[in-house]
Amino acid sequence: MENSIAIYGAYGHTGKFIIAELYRQGYQLILSGRDEEKLLNLKTEYPDSIIKAANINDSKSLDEAFSGAKIIVNCAGPFLDTAKPIIESALRLNIHYIDLSAEQKAVLDVFEQFSEQAKSKEILVIPAVAFYGGLADLLSTAITQDWNEIDEINVYIGLNSWHPTKGTRLTGDRNHYTRLTLKDNRLQELQPGSPIKWDFKNPIGIQEAVALPLSEIITISRHLKVKSINTFLSQNSLDDLRNAETPEPKPTDEKNRSSQLFSVEVVAAKDHKKRTISAQGQDIYAVTAPLVVETINRILSGKTVKTGVTTIGEVFNASDFLQSLDKDDIIISDMQESDLN
Template sequence: MKNRIAIYGAYGHTGKFIVAELYRQGYKNLLLSGRDLEKLLVLNNVFPDLEVKAADIHEPASLDNAFSGAAIIINCAGPYLDTAAPIVKSALRTGSHYIDLAAEQKAVLDIFEEFSEQAEDKNILVIPAAAFYGGLADLLAAVITDDWDYTDEIDVYIGLDSWHPTKGTRLTGDRNHYKRLTFKDNRLQELEQTLSKEWDFKIPIGRKEVVSLPLSEIITISRHLNVNTINTYLSRNSLDDLRNDSTPEPKPVDEKNRSSQRFCVEVVARKDDIERKIAAQGQDIYAVTAPLVVEAVNRILSRKSKRKGVATLAEAFTAGDFLKSLQEDDIIISL
């Protein structure tokens, strides 16, 4: 039981990718959980040897009952503005490590501010935003600034050839009405104005107009890197897709159930007159979250984490080694 892993929101779009990847890598002691028992039972038809327990974020006892004995809880159920705090509290009560996929800045910031001391006292690791948004850019930024004592500026460029959002993404967007934060002059502050420019992501994304849109990587990177300014830019075409109510949900096109959507994340770091770049390319922003989360699980269970308490992916693990462990079919890293 010591390696039991609970996946909350297991029947969600990204949750199913994570369950499948854990199962593929040999994890069979999995607990499928979430609010909707019927959806859990449908997923259980695909994985009949896995246990199912329904739990509700408004019922702490049901969460504790579901997560009892779990080494790690993976929270795949957004909006994280609603689900993160109740499940982190349950993790603290059950002594379980916690991972989530939050793109919402406030949800991530709240976890750091509310639970850091408690998690350290309980000797558990809490990792928010261990996903395409938040976690990936954090790892990339840590790699190219590893030998710098400070960094003047980090720019994150996210290019998608298209964005077919899930229902969960749309729900999160409707729920997240907080002002976006950027990082400037060594502090978090509200984004004053939306800037736009062109950025060449090369093949397969190409040259795109990008607009400033800070997401959870602003929080993750600024928590542990000594940097003056952090900017995030998202390709405008993907933002237009997201804002268009008629844009369809992602459709599977391969054996991993990934959609055809391609992505590129480029991180540019500057110190004095030195500039460094690193890029990550792959297929399907939802699917690529699974190998990131499962590698975090692997490292927690093999005691390769560098610390306890609330931490980002790059704080908890050695970023370069973490990225090298990922399969090229999932993500391609290039300096």
């Protein structure tokens, strides 16, 4: 049980990508979730795994499921509902916690409710270790690591399509809270604005994009001294998401990734200088797996700078983290610096 990782919501779409990579790297898997039948189906593929059904409304079942694990990975959204009970179990058991939350309110709640407890227990609680939240945090931190203060960070997310999972749709239905952006050094309600045009480069190209802040606003603002942060999402992908007829993603390669392509560009400004970095790859759900597994590897090897509630941009060397990722999973550009126009 030395390298045991508990995955809650293991049979979910993103959970399956994560357990496949953890299994490939030799970790002992504790597969958990509410549906025992789905867990037993997974065990046929991962016969050495341990199956432990648990319900978020039953603290005893959670503690029994996670006992013996080094880290809990919560893949079961909506995180507005699942983060609190699972973090409470992690605190009782003194083990680290990771989740994949794109929900701003869920991430804010984790910081506000558990920072002192996690620090006193000397465990790590890292929300939003995923495409939304974590990736932009890493990119932003990497290009501003020698800047004490930052005027503005803009995140541009382009998808050639978005076939949402059932979990994404459930989260959207649950997440009715006001979207927040960072302006004048404080979180503020997002104000309506006009779409912009942004060149996401090949293969996505020029797309109309709209302001749509997600959990990266929270993760970045928790540790970088920045006056404003904005996130823009390509309108075409938002149209797919809002269309109830858009089907779920379908596997197209040996890694079970869909054909979806993504581009994330982060632009940071300070004084009269601008820095840019980008990330491109395939399938926003699949790319969460290497982010999670690299986080696990670094926690277990002691490559952390603090305990308590934190973000992957803060707790690790962001540049080194990005450089360690396989180019088949994600391609990270070199940072470019120029004068502001």
